[in-house]
Amino acid sequence: MEIDEFVLKIKEHLPFEAGLENDRIGIQINSGKKKINKVLVTYEITKEVTEEINEKKVELIVSFHPLIYHPTTQITVEERVGEICIELIKNSVSLVVCHTNFDAYKYGTSFLFGEAIGLKEMEFIERHKTLPDFGFGVFGTFETPIFQQDLLKLVQSVTNSPIKWTEGRTENIKKIAILGGSGINFAAKAYESGADAFITADISYHNFHKYKGKMMLIDPGHWEMEYLVPFSLARLLRKIFEDQIIFYVSKTYTNPIKYYPYQYLNQEQVKKMLNIEE
Helix, strand or coil, X not given: CCHHHHHHHHHHHCCHHHCCCCCCCEEEECCCCCCCCEEEEECCCCHHHHXXXXXXCCCEEEECCCCCCCCCCCCCCCCHHHHHHXXXXXXXXXXXXXXXXXXXXXXXXXXXXXXXXXXXXXXXXEECCCXXXXXXXXXXXXXXXXXXXXXXXXXXXXXXXXXXXXCCCCCEEEEEEEEEEXXXXXXXXXXXXXXXXXXXXXXXXXXXXXXXXXXXXXXXXXXHHHCCHHHHHHHHHHHHHCCCCEEEECCCCCCCCCCCCCCCCCHHHHHHHHCCCC
16 A cells, blocks of 8 residues: 555545644655555654664554654754654655544544543534534543542543642532643633533643632643553554554653653553553
8 A cells, every 4th residue: 555545544534624724744754665564653753763663664654743843944863853754764664644633533632531531421622613523622521520639540540640730619520621732722611611620731830820719720741641542543543444554553652751750651551541452
């Protein structure tokens, strides 16, 4: 299968128009390799991820985070993006990005996190204007309300990371809004829709002040809200392409942020959470 055909098949299930307008989705590097037989799926590309190329002998990487996002004026080995581009092209490996089009998928990023903490009856915070089966963020509920501290423990059990938070209007939490990644722009919609808590990443100090006493805010970290994506994306791709292509999930821990005391989730913990057997 050639790269253009591969991308067309993906677009049937994860249309690029479902993603955000200024996102970088689709082919980012076409190395010229004609046939694709093996694909590495990763959260994002680091130098360590490129080291898996030869080990698995892949012709293509599917990444959740774009490698090339900001305007690139130079490709040099002294700069991270340039170094990785050179490494991929040198090894005849192409790159395809599925980012906010996967976020908008009904079983995408926010849904995965909601499922991991046990939410029921999930629906989009904002449905796509022209693609009704796609949208951003999810609302969900617990069958019975839980206390704020119990919700924090639940989130921490999924992310295994330090959590920033502020209390809301009630200690009993039933309706929750989730936006995987940087989603504070959806906080107003979450609040207006009666969410008791909103879980997203990269929340600023001033937004914690803004919603204190109104809606519980929880920030477990950016990578921590999205690390389930490559496993789920690989599962979807295997379903789409059946036995035509072999898909691997990168084993590299790509989060650049370290914590003290040091802790991280390994692949076996993630597979258990997603009920994946390989």
